[in-house]
Amino acid sequence: MAQVLPDERELRRVIGDGDTIADGEVEGLGEQELVDLYRSMVVLRTYDERSVVYHRQGRIGTYAIFWNHEAMQAGSVYALDRDDWVFPSYRESAIGLLRGMPVETVLSWWRGHPSGWWNPLDYNVASICVPIGTHVPHAVGLAWGKKLRGEKTVAVAYFGDGATSEGAFHEGANFAGVMKAPAILFCNNNQWAISTPVSAQTAAETLADKAVGYGMPGVRVDGGDVLAVYEATREAVERARAGDGPTFIEALSYRAAPHATADDPSAYIDMERVEEERQNECLGRYARYLWRIGVLTDELEEQIRGEALQAMKDGIAAAEAEPSADPELVFRHAYVNPPPSLSEDLAELKRVLGNE
Amino acid sequence: MAQVLPDERELRRVIGDGDTIADGEVEGLGEQELVDLYRSMVVLRTYDERSVVYHRQGRIGTYAIFWNHEAMQAGSVYALDRDDWVFPSYRESAIGLLRGMPVETVLSWWRGHPSGWWNPLDYNVASICVPIGTHVPHAVGLAWGKKLRGEKTVAVAYFGDGATSEGAFHEGANFAGVMKAPAILFCNNNQWAISTPVSAQTAAETLADKAVGYGMPGVRVDGGDVLAVYEATREAVERARAGDGPTFIEALSYRAAPHATADDPSAYIDMERVEEERQNECLGRYARYLWRIGVLTDELEEQIRGEALQAMKDGIAAAEAEPSADPELVFRHAYVNPPPSLSEDLAELKRVLGNE
Amino acid sequence: MSEKTLVEAINECFHVELERDDSVMVMGEDVGRAGGVFRATAGLRDRFGPDRCVDTPLAEAGILGSAIGLCMAGWRPVCEMQYDAFSYPCLDQLITHVGRYRWRTGGAMEFPLTIRMPYGGGVRAPELHDDSPETYYVHTPGVKVAIPSTPADAKGLLAAAIREPDPVVILEPKLHYRTMRGEVPDGEHVTPLGKARVAREGSDVTLVAYGSMVPLSEQAADELAGEASVEVLDLRSLKPLDEDALLASAAKTGRVVIVQEAPRVAGFGAEIAAILAEKAILDLRSPVLRVTGYDVPYPYWQIEDAYMPSVERVTDAVRKLLRF
Amino acid sequence: MSEKTLVEAINECFHVELERDDSVMVMGEDVGRAGGVFRATAGLRDRFGPDRCVDTPLAEAGILGSAIGLCMAGWRPVCEMQYDAFSYPCLDQLITHVGRYRWRTGGAMEFPLTIRMPYGGGVRAPELHDDSPETYYVHTPGVKVAIPSTPADAKGLLAAAIREPDPVVILEPKLHYRTMRGEVPDGEHVTPLGKARVAREGSDVTLVAYGSMVPLSEQAADELAGEASVEVLDLRSLKPLDEDALLASAAKTGRVVIVQEAPRVAGFGAEIAAILAEKAILDLRSPVLRVTGYDVPYPYWQIEDAYMPSVERVTDAVRKLLRF
């Protein structure tokens, strides 16, 4: 009888603790690649921290913080080819930055400005998915459709621990298994769905256990270890490209910040635990690793951080310089061929607003 | 690390084949109980076979045949207390007969007559669920709700292999795990969802594997072996009543008849395989077992079959003797307090029909 | 031209469109091996292979959700929902994604998907095989809706939907799948969305209908022959709606009865009445009446006739208007 | 009486009703530990325990589906959907079961469940936090719908829903959760379903509205002071609907503008217009107009004001009627 357990129930780790746990390494990642990965994480971290500030300053709207999720996002995207597709949730709102999307695009999204809507084909990054879990079947359909066309594209859907409770997740995962879709179901298990702990979300021992029911491998990885995330994703990509179908990756992490700017977690989370997690956050862990293996220097660190910060400054300036959106856009883009009533409505609105 | 595999991936069996596989027995089942079980199966088999005839005679409408599913239904219900709840799908339409529901009620349901609608509280048998998988959360909710009230009631939801693909199944199963609901998810895996084989339904190796993802035991049982079904269900009931939560039971069987009277399976099923399965159908298997252990006699067999047949004759006569339904019933029962517009509609219809 | 049943016309449309455009694919429960429970997709799997006529798992949200991804990969999926009431699990994907994804990309991507399903009652079926869910679809932004009433339109509207760059929902009157026969153009045949059809000309009263309510309305018109000259307007497409045809007919007759199988409250017929109340108030010589299903679950079939709009109820409504 | 915000009134209602009837329970995402993302359920978990104020898994169909089972076990569950657009996954359970189960038992069982959710736009939120989905609910047989526009009604209608033996959906105008304050009766307070409220008396034109469109309509009425005497009718309950109040107001003014935030096509406002076109045609001195959202996804928030019915659009419609 074949093994149906998730591939690994223990968490994969590469990065040590500088003390009792030894550092590992990932084959194929040279110094250049290690620095690239670091840069990706800094870009994301900088985006996130600045966004919280911009929100406080009233320059962007409600914002879903992804502090301490950078390793999961950067590590996994780094394992993809440029042709591979990324399906983000709101928690991965800035993941497009890793594909060359301008900072102002993402900021504009959070500013409720139409220039925040991008063409997914430009980056192979799907639109941000707000309703939980509902994009899992999209990613699976894309992967399946590409496979039907004989292309080698892989699609990754990102979602949280809470998302695994939704029917849409289930239906998408099951389709992926049946269609042997080259898809990766990447679960950011940050252990909270707003105020609901993962223990109230499912009775499964691990989220990776769910993979068994879809006939796909389930992998568990330390979501704070960017190298482990990279490696696990790369293996999943290889499997997918070899025609061996989908993989479920559970990246275990901890939400060490509020759910979003509007949220006050002190009502439901033990803030001491949060503080502990903050001490062990993923960027610092990776930086210390790079220091230990002699890849990072003060100079390099400063340069990378400086560039990221500058990009944010330019980005917010560009976003704020966007001309205010044309209200007529309300009527655009819903249809290729709009029903006549919609044109009438537009004409009527223009008349009322005296713009006609 | 705890074992997360379904309890058993091999099929449980009790009944032998009279040849190389030895007969087993189930503790606690004496001769009387064994005959009771046999009677239950005969009642169901007779109901089913007569219904197909009645359908051909135009006396009932489209009918979902459950030939060769009797062991799963009778075996599992026999493991329940009268207070426990049963949530049937259309495939278990006659399961209420095992709880004293009159034959004519079930026949009336298939005749599209309002006297086929019953009060679930009379039998602790929920209404027949037509939309696939959607009753799983109902059963779970009932079990959870009874538990909250301090009652010891168990609820069983019956559904097919196809149902495991639906989001509603998933959400219900996950709730069951989280709430530790005293529920049993009983999957009749007859290996077909109309024309779709289970291999096109899921990539999971077994359906019981799905239990892992909900943190509940998954059990596999030979669905053609009424004693194995009884035993597995009884264990699940004991677990539930002990406060240990839900169980997923996969009963493996084969749909050895068309999906429903309107269906022609020869278009998609290998009819030789069906013939093989028909040779090994569940009632015959149990009867041969009872003969081997000396419980069944020609006389008893004839008596039980005769009674079941008579009940059907009386049932169809009673169903056909029902006065034709009052069209006013269209307006009844949707609301406790109907909106005024509905009373207007009724008055209007009566006026048009000249009944006022 | 050849005579076909409504469901044969649909099947022929599939054969033509899958042959014509190899990005068209069909997916749903039992559409492949079995050729659909009504045989609407018969022969497609054998002819075009199991990748272009796909038996999916039993999961309507999964079907529609993955169809969105298929569109992104360049396919034009046609999703079958096995019955009207079994389409409800896909509503979430429809409302939150199908109708919004193009908009969300700033108009950069197209989602040329079609959802089709048998709809409506009168077929002596168990519960939940009889719904008329068009209102849920029409009310959803970004989604178009068409409902044929003849075999020719069943073929033509489906072809239009498949070729349309916007998502389209097609409801097919299952009551007439096999009982209605009609002349159907051979080969490629497209009935444009947004054009109503005057099924019968008349000058005293207009019956506005779609789908299976069209032949019923024609029967009512027959019944009223001698009493009143009844026009029957077959909307064919609910969105885009042919308002011109609606208003022209109302202007001509001044009396309108809307016939709709779905429950009345907030059903699509209300939209028709509302358009008339806004744009035809001076043309109307009498109230606008609706003959509809009721605000109750579709009933057990022994009494379903009491629920369904009937010739009697329609003629009664027309006579009311004539007497007004 | 004490002054409360709209969401405080809801919270108070919960405290009163859970105290009053120990079969009432609250369930949903984040309703317990966090007290709801808008704090509508604050304090309930501490006071009544985690079994009567339940943080559920993130699964709307699971919430509503298990609530059906809870009803069968004797509970009166109040299900929160966290936002309007996140209620769509529960539509299947709503349409196929919540609205039909009692009927299916021949009237033997009751399903006294309440579904409540914040609805509507204007709050500068990301996509899908702004929908007005009432039409999907009102069109569904077996389900009642109420939408409060004041803190007092928010408390009273929720209490009515909780006590009602039929399933009720309550949409709460989230725009006014914290910005609208009003006098709210202390202790038990029930606003009966099916009774509209004349929010403002007038004689020239009637504005028919509900939820957040009521204060907007009142503003429009202010704006028109001197020009026209405007009546504002707050429907409060969409099903059962207070037709008498609607027809009485239409008879008095002869001019009606319906104000609805949801997309116009086949929205609930059409039902109001259709009722008028049927039953008030001789009273109407002018067309019935609808000022509504559009047939497009609710827009990104920087331009949401162009989508939302505005005082300008309402006054423009009123002036059109006055000129007619």
Ligand SMILES: Cc1ncc(C[n+]2csc(CCOP(=O)(O)OP(=O)(O)O)c2C)c(N)n1
């Ligand atoms: C279908 C749906 N229901 C509810 C919500 C409201 N909501 C937004 S985030 C969230 C929690 C999500 O938790 P999880 O899946 O763990 O992702 P995380 O936010 O932790 O990354 C909820 C309930 C939603 N967006 N979509």
Ligand SMILES: Cc1ncc(C[n+]2csc(CCOP(=O)(O)OP(=O)(O)O)c2C)c(N)n1
């Ligand atoms: C939600 C839903 N989708 C589709 C259908 C149509 N349908 C009826 S039976 C069936 C197959 C069910 O297969 P399975 O779950 O294996 O149960 P079985 O009939 O084999 O007992 C389908 C697709 C339905 N009843 N409900």
Ligand SMILES: [Mg+2]
């Ligand atoms: Mg989470």
Ligand SMILES: [Mg+2]
């Ligand atoms: Mg089956």
